[in-house]
Amino acid sequence: MTQLNIPIESMSLPNGLRVVVSPDRAAPVATVGVYYNIGFRIEPRGRSGFAHLFEHMMFQGSANAGKMVHIKLINSSGGVLNGSTHYDVTNYYESVPSNALERVLWLEADRMRALKVDEENLRNQRDVVKEEVRVNVLNQPYGGFPWLDLPPIAYRNWSNAHNFYGDFDDLDAATLDDVQKFYKTYYAPSNAVLLILGDVDVDEGIKLAERHFAGIPSGPQPDPADIDEPPQIDERRGVVEEKFGTLPGIAIGYQAPRRLTPEWCAAAMLDRALHGGRAGRVYRSLVLEQQIAVDAEGGIHYPVGDLFDYNGPTLMVTRLLHKPEYSADQTIAAYDQVLDEMKEKGITSEELEPLKVKFRSNYFSMLEGGHGASIPRYGLMHLLACFTLFDNDPHLVNSILGGFMEVTPDAVHSAARKILTRPNRSIVIRQPAKKGAA
Amino acid sequence: MASAPRSEIQTTVPALSPARPVIWPPRPHTTLSNGLEVVLVESHTIPKFTGQLFFRSGNAVVAATAPGIADMTATVVRTGTTARASRQIEEDLRRMGADLSSGAGADTSVVSFAGLVDFSNDLLCLVAELTQQASFPADEFERERRQLIEGLRIERATPGFLASERMRKVLFGAHPYGTISPTEAQVESYRLDQLKDFYRQYYRPGNALLVMVGDFSPRAMLAQIESVFGSWAAGKVDEAPNPALPELHGRRVHLVHLPGSVQTQIVVGNRAITRKHPDWLRLTLANSIYGGAFNSRLVMNIREQKGYTYSPRSGVHPLRQHGYFTISAAVRNDVVAATLTEIFYEIDRMRSTPVGEEELADARNYLSGLFSLGLATQDGLAGQLATSTLERLPEDYLETYRERILALTAADVLAAAQKYFDSANAQIVIVGDRAQLETQAALFGNPEVYDAQGNRI
Numbered sequence: 036m037t038q039l040n041i042p043i044e045s046m047s048l049p050n051g052l053r054v055v056v057s058p059d060r061a062a063p064v065a066t067v068g069v070y071y072n073i074g075f076r077i078e079p080r081g082r083s084g085f086a087h088l089f090e091h092m093m094f095q096g097s098a099n100a101g102k103m104v105h106i107k108l109i110n111s112s113g114g115v116l117n118g119s120t121h122y123d124v125t126n127y128y129e130s131v132p133s134n135a136l137e138r139v140l141w142l143e144a145d146r147m148r149a150l151k152v153d154e155e156n157l158r159n160q161r162d163v164v165k166e167e168v169r170v171n172v173l174n175q176p177y178g179g180f181p182w183l184d185l186p187p188i189a190y191r192n193w194s195n196a197h198n199f200y201g202d203f204d205d206l207d208a209a210t211l212d213d214v215q216k217f218y219k220t221y222y223a224p225s226n227a228v229l230l231i232l233g234d235v236d237v238d239e240g241i242k243l244a245e246r247h248f249a250g251i252p253s254g255p256q257p258d259p260a261d262i263d264e265p266p267q268i269d270e271r272r273g274v275v276e277e278k279f280g281t282l283p284g285i286a287i288g289y290q291a292p293r294r295l296t297p298e299w300c301a302a303a304m305l306d307r308a309l310h311g312g313r314a315g316r317v318y319r320s321l322v323l324e325q326q327i328a329v330d331a332e333g334g335i336h337y338p339v340g341d342l343f344d345y346n347g348p349t350l351m352v353t354r355l356l357h358k359p360e361y362s363a364d365q366t367i368a369a370y371d372q373v374l375d376e377m378k379e380k381g382i383t384s385e386e387l388e389p390l391k392v393k394f395r396s397n398y399f400s401m402l403e404g405g406h407g408a409s410i411p412r413y414g415l416m417h418l419l420a421c422f423t424l425f426d427n428d429p430h431l432v433n434s435i436l437g438g439f440m441e442v443t444p445d446a447v448h449s450a451a452r453k454i455l456t457r458p459n460r461s462i463v464i465r466q467p468a469k470k471g472a473a
Numbered sequence: 474m475a476s477a478p479r480s481e482i483q484t485t486v487p488a489l490s491p492a493r494p495v496i497w498p499p500r501p502h503t504t505l506s507n508g509l510e511v512v513l514v515e516s517h518t519i520p521k522f523t524g525q526l527f528f529r530s531g532n533a534v535v536a537a538t539a540p541g542i543a544d545m546t547a548t549v550v551r552t553g554t555t556a557r558a559s560r561q562i563e564e565d566l567r568r569m570g571a572d573l574s575s576g577a578g579a580d581t582s583v584v585s586f587a588g589l590v591d592f593s594n595d596l597l598c599l600v601a602e603l604t605q606q607a608s609f610p611a612d613e614f615e616r617e618r619r620q621l622i623e624g625l626r627i628e629r630a631t632p633g634f635l636a637s638e639r640m641r642k643v644l645f646g647a648h649p650y651g652t653i654s655p656t657e658a659q660v661e662s663y664r665l666d667q668l669k670d671f672y673r674q675y676y677r678p679g680n681a682l683l684v685m686v687g688d689f690s691p692r693a694m695l696a697q698i699e700s701v702f703g704s705w706a707a708g709k710v711d712e713a714p715n716p717a718l719p720e721l722h723g724r725r726v727h728l729v730h731l732p733g734s735v736q737t738q739i740v741v742g743n744r745a746i747t748r749k750h751p752d753w754l755r756l757t758l759a760n761s762i763y764g765g766a767f768n769s770r771l772v773m774n775i776r777e778q779k780g781y782t783y784s785p786r787s788g789v790h791p792l793r794q795h796g797y798f799t800i801s802a803a804v805r806n807d808v809v810a811a812t813l814t815e816i817f818y819e820i821d822r823m824r825s826t827p828v829g830e831e832e833l834a835d836a837r838n839y840l841s842g843l844f845s846l847g848l849a850t851q852d853g854l855a856g857q858l859a860t861s862t863l864e865r866l867p868e869d870y871l872e873t874y875r876e877r878i879l880a881l882t883a884a885d886v887l888a889a890a891q892k893y894f895d896s897a898n899a900q901i902v903i904v905g906d907r908a909q910l911e912t913q914a915a916l917f918g919n920p921e922v923y924d925a926q927g928n929r930i
């Protein structure tokens with residue numbers, strides 16, 4: 036079963052806002068998302084961390100729902116809400132008992148129409164964001180490893196390479212004027228998609244979307260960011276200090292093929308052969324058999340995204356923590372053996388077919404949840420949004436599995452030979468500052 | 474829909490429409506002749522199913538002899554059976570499109586699994602094999618031992634872990650709940666026969682609960698379960714010990730020194746109650762108003778007004794024999810005293826002033842709505858069922874939860890806050906660089922200082 040039949044209705048409002056409705060009335064629960072086609076990769080040059088700081092500002096008040104009103108109205112309707120900044124999109128989402136659906140749409144429309152924030156809000160959220168960076172990166176073992184460590188080594192274009200969470204100097208330099216300018220540029224309806232999932236009738240969903248969003252004035256489309264990378268011709272390496280953790284870490288990233296190409300489908304299967312859990316070749320060899328590493332994970336667009344939610348260059352990443360008695364060179368040599376074997380011998384269909392079964396199974400789980408149990412259909416919403424904003428085709432959700440199920444052993448083998456080369460990769464070593472022994 | 478002028482649509486918060494009823498699905502609850510309890514629920518959202526096989530014994534039951542041995546047993550269970558080697562197990566899981574994990578907490582050991590329904594019988598057979606015929610290969614055990622030790626060393630550099638560890642030690646002392654993780658030396662001294670003993674004694678059908686949710690017919694699934702698990706021999710199982718708890722008199726400050734910290738992890742805590750206690754929902758509601766939701770007083774105060782922290786929260790943590798309440802926030806180093814002041818200010822407000830009608834109604838609606846979100850996914854249903862069944866809550870717990878929450882009053886909240894937010898005897902744990910903290914900590918009591926290994930310094 037590779038062609039799915041998830042009901043999807045999509046349309047555009049005259050102001051350019053795209054609307055996608057996907058009903059499932061089994062439980063009286065609705066999930067709403069608004070995705071804007073702006074993320075931390077494509078934020079303005081020299082303003083590191085601004086896209087994420089701005090995401091926080093979207094919770095600080097709009098014309099008819101002042102500070103905290105948004106949160107109070109969702110929570111007091113029995114729902115939960117959040118937002119998150121990704122490479123190329125920023126999302127805002129709510130799951131609520133379905134009788135609160137119109138209220139959610141009203142709130143999202145209000146902050147798409149008229150953000151209303153002041154200096155005090157900006158100061159407050161700048162402080163909050165700094166503590167977020169400290170708790171997730173600066174004060175954690177292996178914080179930001181490797182999602183913040185690899186890009187500056189692997190890329191030459193500022194957009195792909197900069198500190199996505201933001202240098203504190205850049206955060207401090209942000210002004211209220213920047214906030215409003217950013218809002219005007221990137222938060223126009225034509226740069227967004229509204230998604231309504233769950234307990235809703237299609238006609239009713241579209242009618243409510245029109246009622247609340249159609250009156251929002253259209254704005255000019257932002258210029259697309261320049262994210263082109265010059266071709267990589269040599270292996271790139273860097274070292275980052277690990278302040279708290281006791282084990283050395285190594286992350287290796289290979290430039291991945293373009294999305295939605297046959298080579299990308301083959302690369303996805305190659306990735307699963309290498310990184311698919313404890314049965315994956317990297318974990319099996321380095322952790323279970325040779326016992327050089329104590330942990331090994333990886334994936335395409337790992338670890339802060341997935342195969343589908345980016346729109347430009349990305350890496351297939353392996354993340355290793357290895358025993359201190361092995362050097363980085365020894366560990367990389369053992370890793371290279373695993374990849375060289377794949378390049379030389381390829382993969383049998385006995386290995387590939389189970390990978391497809393597992394891929395299909397994971398895809399179903401991603402559609403249903405993917406974000407804990409509290410945001411039903413988060414994964415489906417996320418895919419619909421990315422396929423709409425990047426590819427103008429939400430129906431890809433139903434058909435995309437086909438490309439992966441058709442991948443042949445030969446296709447995986449040639450993807451391996453093409454992708455897994457030294458000049459196509461970057462390596463970052465996370466070197467503990469302290470001795471490991473207690 | 475009547476058409477209103479656009480300006481009015483923009484300025485008026487839409488009213489809630491009539492709520493559709495929340496209907497919990499039937500969940501046949503049976504016990505096989507060998508004592509295995511089984512709860513099954515149909516959910517056809519995706520062509521998969523998810524399950525958890527619990528044993529009602531975890532690290533607490535062996536705390537006196539080998540802390541953490543239940544967790545190590547569960548880890549090694551996955552690595553070999555009398556019929557399958559480790560590699561075979563992993564490849565079989567992949568062939569079935571399945572995920573499986575195993576572990577143990579204080580009160581339970583669990584094997585969790587999920588997979589495509591096409592392979593449900595194969596996956597059940599593998600789970601049965603793991604839980605009845607584990608072979609405990611010595612080399613797998615040694616590898617897992619080393620991985621655990623390396624993991625412990627990283628945990629000892631993690632502020633959140635160090636704070637939880639110290640808080641549990643302070644609240645529960647020598648009781649098994651006082652230890653959340655073994656020491657390296659304890660792990661070094663684990664012996665394979667300890668794992669085998671734990672397995673033989675506690676992985677028993679009379680001690681087990683199997684919860685499954687998914688795209689199946691319960692009748693057919695029950696027949697599969699009978700055939701796979703029916704011949705498993707029953708056995709008798711010990712209860713975990715429940716020694717006396719330490720006396721906690723007065724506010725005390727416990728500082729864990731983590732040199733070089735650029736932030737401080739604060740946790741404030743009290744012992745509280747289990748989920749079976751008659752006050753449980755009152756406490757849940759009080760917690761939600763205090764710091765259990767985005768729209769709560771603590772978040773408003775120290776995040777949205779003062780910007781001290783990204784992730785403040787409070788929580789009630791039910792264990793089988795006892796429970797506890799915590800308030801936590803990771804804050805910048807120079808506002809530790811200021812944060813503690815606000816934490817106690819908000820506690821004292823909860824204890825002294827009845828919550829207003831609007832705030833009360835908002836919080837009741839929040840908990841009631843949140844509960845029903847669990848209906849919409851297989852994982853959500855499985856979580857709700859596991860909680861209610863594992864703790865042997867009344868059969869109508871899911872059906873009556875929302876109405877019982879909605880019936881609570883301001884007096885209930887006040888009483889719960891006065892009883893369980895024990896401000897005068899609250900324990901304060903702070904994890905950070907002592908040079909940045911000692912003066913601030915001293916405002917709340919003379920701090921006892923520990924290093925990351927748990928030694929007094």
